[in-house]
Amino acid sequence: MIPCPDSRLAAxxxxxxxxxxxxxxxxxxxLTDGSRRExxxxxxxxxxxxAFVLAEYADAPVDAGRVARMLLIHDxxxxxxxDTFIHDTKGHEDKDAREQAAxxxxxxxxxxxxxxxxxxxxxxxxxRETADARFAHSLDRLQPLLHNFxxxxxxxxxxxxxxxxxxxxxxxxxxxxxRLADYARALIDESVRLGYLPEA
Amino acid sequence: MIPCPDSRLAAxxxxxxxxxxxxxxxxxxxLTDGSRRExxxxxxxxxxxxAFVLAEYADAPVDAGRVARMLLIHDxxxxxxxDTFIHDTKGHEDKDAREQAAxxxxxxxxxxxxxxxxxxxxxxxxxRETADARFAHSLDRLQPLLHNFxxxxxxxxxxxxxxxxxxxxxxxxxxxxxRLADYARALIDESVRLGYLPEA
Ligand SMILES: [Ca+2]
Numbered sequence: 001m002i003p004c005p006d007s008r009l010a011a012x013x014x015x016x017x018x019x020x021x022x023x024x025x026x027x028x029x030x031l032t033d034g035s036r037r038e039x040x041x042x043x044x045x046x047x048x049x050x051a052f053v054l055a056e057y058a059d060a061p062v063d064a065g066r067v068a069r070m071l072l073i074h075d076x077x078x079x080x081x082x083d084t085f086i087h088d089t090k091g092h093e094d095k096d097a098r099e100q101a102a103x104x105x106x107x108x109x110x111x112x113x114x115x116x117x118x119x120x121x122x123x124x125x126x127x128r129e130t131a132d133a134r135f136a137h138s139l140d141r142l143q144p145l146l147h148n149f150x151x152x153x154x155x156x157x158x159x160x161x162x163x164x165x166x167x168x169x170x171x172x173x174x175x176x177x178x179r180l181a182d183y184a185r186a187l188i189d190e191s192v193r194l195g196y197l198p199e200a
Numbered sequence: 201m202i203p204c205p206d207s208r209l210a211a212x213x214x215x216x217x218x219x220x221x222x223x224x225x226x227x228x229x230x231l232t233d234g235s236r237r238e239x240x241x242x243x244x245x246x247x248x249x250x251a252f253v254l255a256e257y258a259d260a261p262v263d264a265g266r267v268a269r270m271l272l273i274h275d276x277x278x279x280x281x282x283d284t285f286i287h288d289t290k291g292h293e294d295k296d297a298r299e300q301a302a303x304x305x306x307x308x309x310x311x312x313x314x315x316x317x318x319x320x321x322x323x324x325x326x327x328r329e330t331a332d333a334r335f336a337h338s339l340d341r342l343q344p345l346l347h348n349f350x351x352x353x354x355x356x357x358x359x360x361x362x363x364x365x366x367x368x369x370x371x372x373x374x375x376x377x378x379r380l381a382d383y384a385r386a387l388i389d390e391s392v393r394l395g396y397l398p399e400a
Binding site: 023054073 | 209212213215216217219220221222223224231232233235238239241242244245246248249250252253254257263264265266268269272273310314343346347350379383
């Protein structure tokens with residue numbers, strides 16, 4: 001549809017237009033003012049920006065620019081696979097297969113070299129082995145906690161989420177940053193104290 | 201409100217929570233499916249991701265990670281200053297003063313070292329002198345063209361925008377990339393041909 005002078009740029013522009021759909025993938029998280037649900041594109045912007053603000057708290061040295069890049073592209077698979085709510089056990093059963101197929105189709109729109117590069121970066125995020133990936137997960141998990149606190153239990157209350165379920169997410173934050181995990185733990189305790197989150 | 205173990209992390213978390221408001225700053229641009237207006241946060245995600253996809257077309261060597269970082273934070277001033285429609289001459293008169301005050305307040309929420317760093321990066325974007333800043337502007341201007349093409353003149357038609365007004369934006373794209381400017385020029389011509397954009 002869009003005129004393109006060569007097939008490489010055509011593929012890149014097609015990818016850029018295709019990923020606009022990430023703005024329509026809704027998460028459970030509410031905006032901090034409670035006005036509406038957050039979408040994956042703006043969530044990705046938020047956590048990528050957090051990478052530059054909070055990099056100093058990574059337990060192992062990280063490349064903040066690389067963490068941001070990973071976070072900018074990590075949710076693109078959800079255009080096809082959808083967002084799986086963190087406390088939805090059933091949805092997590094076939095999540096991997098759905099996301100693998102999505103990665104193949106979506107990153108595959110890019111020229112082969114970039115498709116390989118983006119797929120590898122997404123795979124690195126999913127594998128949670130490198131320092132960059134571990135810290136990226138810390139941020140991805142910390143951000144919704146901030147939103148749930150600001151909205152006084154915004155998505156916890158309607159989904160009957162209890163403190164033990166939220167505390168079960170702490171190891172993922174701790175995998176990249178003990179300091180941010182300590183902060184998240186304090187935030188959960190404070191949420192319980194304020195009545196935003198039931199202990200059980 | 202949020203419990204914080206020390207004042208440095210407290211300031212950083214306060215900034216992260218504050219900038220959530222960027223998700224509620226609406227642009228004129230429509231999503232490519234025409235369903236609604238785009239907000240500044242998802243726009244910033246889109247163009248930061250474009251930096252990694254299109255970096256090879258920058259006329260001078262750029263650091264894609266740095267361009268992405270610049271693009272992630274460049275619109276934060278619009279939380280206070282609002283988005284000024286590109287074809288709104290009146291709104292542009294006091295844009296600089298409004299954005300300067302906004303930068304001072306918003307980046308100023310961060311600890312002093314990071315406030316300085318973010319303000320400098322935003323200033324570099326605005327000054328359009330470095331290769332990174334020039335290429336960042338190319339992407340910031342190219343993206344809405346793609347959206348207007350995909351929505352068959354989505355924001356051009358209701359705002360009575362003509363081709364000469366859109367062509368007047370080409371030098372900003374050309375400042376960072378002749379190749380992307382050539383592409384944008386072809387896109388404008390094609391938009392005229394298809395009746396999405398009146399020649400005059
Ligand atoms: Ca802007």
